[in-house]
Amino acid sequence: MMNYSLGKGSYKDWLLAETAFSADALGKSEAVMLLGNGYMGLRSDNEEPYLAERRNLFINGTFNKAEANEVTELPNAANVTRLDIRVDGERFSLELGETNDYIKQLNMKDAELTRSFDWTSPKGKTLRFRFSRFVSFDELHLIAMKMEVESLSHDVALSIDSGINAQMTNSGVQHFKEGERRIADGRFIQLVQTTNESAIDFVHNTVHALKLNGEKITAQADKDMARRKAWMSYDIELRPHDHLVVEKLSTVHTSKDSDLNSGTYSLEQLRAESLGQLKGHDVLGYDALFEVHRRAWQQKVWGAYNVEVESSEAVDQLALRFSLYHLTAMMPAHDEQMGIGAKALSGEGYKGHSFWDTEIFILPFFILSNPQAAKSLLTYRYHGLAGARKKAQDNGYRGAMYPWEMAWPTDGEVTPVWGDIDIVTGEQTKIWSGFIEQHISADIAFAVYQYENITGDRQFMERCGYEMVFETAKFWASRLEWNDAHRQYHINHVIGPDEYKEHINNNAFTNHMAYFNLKLAMRYADKLSQEHTELWETFGLEADYADWREKAERLYLPEPRAEDLVIPQDDTYLQLTEIDLAKYKNQTKVRTIYRDYNAEQINGIQVTKQADTLLLFYLIDQTFLRGDRRFSEAAKKANFRYYEARTLHDSSLSLATHAIMASDIGERELAYKLFRQTCDIDMGPDMKTSDEGIHAASIGGIWKSAVFGFAGVRLADGKLRINPRLPKNWQRLRFTVYWQGQPLQLDMTHESMDIEASAGRPVEFETGGTVYTVDRRLNIPLNHQQSLSST
């Protein structure tokens, strides 16, 4: 059973805890209690092994394509967390014997995992165990573990096998060639392995230190090796109340490490340096290393971008910290060649690939909270232009057609082409997303715009941003199809955000976003022609500009229907059959509709998997197109009501958008409900949802729901709006956003809003239709009525 919080004292609302062990529900705590630092992600598997465990260690950017018929993915690196423990010869396992006072918890404040309990072996010996673990935020290569054991009653013979195990696979797929293993100074185990296609060297080091009753001991240790494994076997006799501490410090380095890219790389040097690093850590030990790690989290994370909520529900504060915790753990701030996968570094799901999830659901947090990190993520996409250009060319288009799934920037499209077999017909199902889910290119252009608009970072624009927007605009211009009957450009045969519908024509989201992409390119081109003629020349935009204008003018943009202001999701959606969706709207598991209808039937029903047209409203609202009459307040409300009723939220990307939209249109209770559902995707009581990894996009969505939704922050066309609409049970919300490089501290209640511009540069913003300027600090009383009204 997962509990939201068990906080006491200073750690109140910082703890995510599991108070009962179940060998049938290991995936939950493994994923939601993940430890990570952007360089690596380590699932919080238990030290002692269980059949259903998924031990994963992923190192960002180390993609490998194991076989010609596989797609590239993050390989599961060698494991150091497993300890094989025996008590008087009996295997230690919580499935055996009796366990009391069990608690496994992630302390998000310190980013430390602990697990403690009393365990009585089948033979009746009782021991007290406490395990601690962290992945250092200060030393990116370090995994530190500590085990404390005390025998409560008897003399006990304890044996521990611990080392490095490189027999790990990705569900049976082995990515590594076996390399050398060594044991230096009789203690420091080193294991090398190399990915079989991308030829990335991994160097793993590990060392143990044992203390008995505070004194270092040199236990009887056998060294042993097997294929792809090396380990130590310790035998220790414990008398009652002896206190044994086993510390295990491990490092992992790879030849992709960016600190190595300068200079000439040599495996021998990496081996020597990484071993030297571990020897340094060994001198310090767990506790001292932890103190440095803890301070790094305090300083770089909680001191920098905490969000504080006063709510009647403690889970709300916890969920926002959960969001910030995971957003931090997943962010590869150390390397602009790396992105964030759909499951971040927390599971094999989606193979470590980046989707539009990053730009639309995760990046906004970084743009507003850590612009440097946001720039790194966008630079990853800039490096991806090579792959995007290749994809465009392969498909007969111009410019940059971004891959639906992206791995190493130059890989291009890495979406698997074939999915599971239709188990009835025996035919393999084709995965169409890599071919026709094309809105990703416009989504990235939107992200560039959003970044530029909020940060004002000209340097990035000149180095990367303009090129990304021009190249995606070129793609769209070449992609549009002339429809002679309608005398319009159409975009046929696509998948929109609603993946229930394949091979549709004129998906409103896709068409409008393509239009935005073209208009954005023209806007930037105008800017260059006025301010940077040398860049205008460099890009050679003359012909393209004319092309964009002609295409944009004649591109078909689905309009709100006269009768009810509903924008058709695509050419046929509004003509499809309607069924009673109540059963599926109330589902506790996703995809229940598939129990009654197959994919083909669903294609013919007015049912939507996830925010599609509504997402368009949400995005356009942040652009210079927001004044367009198509996206009027009335249309927004009409479309929300129409599509929310037809949306099953069968994607983790959906709920947060609907929460924000519900908040925007004043549906406060629904907004809060959708927010809580967003939190529950990973933190909720369903023990199976996170088995394949956490949902990076919905974790970004938790933060977005609060800041864009309840706080009503919206940034468009150089203008800042803040229209708070706190949920009824929230008394106060405090957080910081960066606007044009300056942190703004916001502190809002139902009654008033306090805004502070730390750097003291004046900022203009709009609240409740009134424009204010904050110089250093400003308090604005909020008309309760107004705080509920729409923008």
Add this chain to the structure above:
Amino acid sequence: MMNYSLGKGSYKDWLLAETAFSADALGKSEAVMLLGNGYMGLRSDNEEPYLAERRNLFINGTFNKAEANEVTELPNAANVTRLDIRVDGERFSLELGETNDYIKQLNMKDAELTRSFDWTSPKGKTLRFRFSRFVSFDELHLIAMKMEVESLSHDVALSIDSGINAQMTNSGVQHFKEGERRIADGRFIQLVQTTNESAIDFVHNTVHALKLNGEKITAQADKDMARRKAWMSYDIELRPHDHLVVEKLSTVHTSKDSDLNSGTYSLEQLRAESLGQLKGHDVLGYDALFEVHRRAWQQKVWGAYNVEVESSEAVDQLALRFSLYHLTAMMPAHDEQMGIGAKALSGEGYKGHSFWDTEIFILPFFILSNPQAAKSLLTYRYHGLAGARKKAQDNGYRGAMYPWEMAWPTDGEVTPVWGDIDIVTGEQTKIWSGFIEQHISADIAFAVYQYENITGDRQFMERCGYEMVFETAKFWASRLEWNDAHRQYHINHVIGPDEYKEHINNNAFTNHMAYFNLKLAMRYADKLSQEHTELWETFGLEADYADWREKAERLYLPEPRAEDLVIPQDDTYLQLTEIDLAKYKNQTKVRTIYRDYNAEQINGIQVTKQADTLLLFYLIDQTFLRGDRRFSEAAKKANFRYYEARTLHDSSLSLATHAIMASDIGERELAYKLFRQTCDIDMGPDMKTSDEGIHAASIGGIWKSAVFGFAGVRLADGKLRINPRLPKNWQRLRFTVYWQGQPLQLDMTHESMDIEASAGRPVEFETGGTVYTVDRRLNIPLNHQQSLSST
């Protein structure tokens, strides 16, 4: 706890049983209770999973080299034996709840594995389980399983997940590219995978059939898929005393199947045909398929070459059946391109590679019991000439230098070049066997001679045998090194059978066997020049013959020392330090000497790993060189006493040879003790010895100890000798051997021997120094004294 026998009634002495379950000792029953038919070997893992299990299915000949830095090995094929069973939601596992009346047993008569017990779940529901399984001896591709469940007390909700799992690896090494999966007719699961280097297609099919109280039921079944997996999920409600039967029939076919080699191979056709085959099996069901399988074992195995012992120790009869059982299960009688690995098809150990184990320890059984199978094994070596010639050439020699480890015949040498790292120095240890353990070539020449001598199979000789002997002789002639000081040819820098000694000069075994090989080639050449001049011409032996003669005459052959008749094992052995070996001679585990001495120190001690010089005596005794005064009866005794005292039997290849030699020289009690130790290598109480697989050579050694040792059968230079020396506690021994194509039935007690030539052709043989001729049947009284004396 493994018991030798628990036989009752007609299955007395046919059962190998385990009467208590231990999750810490799974490897024992998995390996010693292996099911196999020469085409495949299936470890007898338990249906429900355990952490320490090793699920293995090996298909003979399907070698694959997964990565450039690996050696080729038999890949672990997809698994069908695992069933994930839940009782009222609780995982079924013998580690949980309570188990009563447990017994797991291999019925060797019917080659069927069964397992039964009553299990009470942690929640207190008691069920009776019975599992049965066989690998068909009639349908080589078929694995049949049956599970019977009865709820003894309560209503129970049973769920079973079962299918095909291709996530299997060889200790982390994945050999397969993922292929297609299909489910035909909603029931027949098909999974295809292909080895990543050798490009061998594997087609797995599986189907389930359920019966409740005798009636076929169509249970609620979900079909599910994951990466490299496909399975069915059954949910069944059992009332008290409902009797559920789940039958699971599976097939495996590969593109290496010899029945496919004719005609054009197509994967689609193999898929269709294999599915058709399974549909046929499905119509028959487990019981009918079992009956056909049982009869095949009765007819082809027990009716053909049973060995019957009347002994005070029931285990002796059981051990001989154990030997015949495994020799049958490992023999790839269906394909002469395939050999027998050191662990046969029972584990990952030695990677499925063939060593001299086959020719010296396994082949004799087949030559005397199933000459057709023996010919197939030798033909495998004949096909291996290509690889052996390549190895000779690579090493600068002529003729055929057989690989120390052989996989697919044309692969050549496949011994790993690098072994585990010396964990202290960090250096990788080089495995020298592939370079300098060269006696294998002479061992194979010996095997050809033994086969020819016993079977008189001229056709094989003309097609294969002569060429193998000539080519190996050419190798030796080119390999000898002229020593100018001694005016002799030497063989320096080798490893003999005693692998404790590396890089030695003039290993007596190697030199004498090389000499035998040269002399054998000359003998066959003489024969051809007289009887088959056309073959003499074809082989063009003129120059080689002269070379062989010159080399053989001047090859240094270590002589018995004048003072004690001991032949020096190599140039330095007799000068090495002597230590008290009592501690290691009495070891219960192998390699205990390594706890006190390292490899370099052992190299300097008069200690021998395994039969070396004594093996030479045993082999020469079966050749035309046996009259050589070096191998006198006195020398044999002297060398036995000298080397037996210094041999630690740290190889499973050692004990049987010493048992035979002890029997030969009249050391009856020691002979019997060594025989029992030979049996215990796999059948004994040490639960860890067989984890990596059974020991194919020592299993051949069990039979050899009885027939060559206790029955005193020896066949040399066209002459048959039979000098029985039954152990004191054996009253009677009956068995059949083939001599020149005719079966001879032998039935011996301490008092007399009955010999019957079934085909009625007269056979001359020698017993106790007297020559007899048996026409149809003959009874010879044995002087008890004589039966104890030596030849």
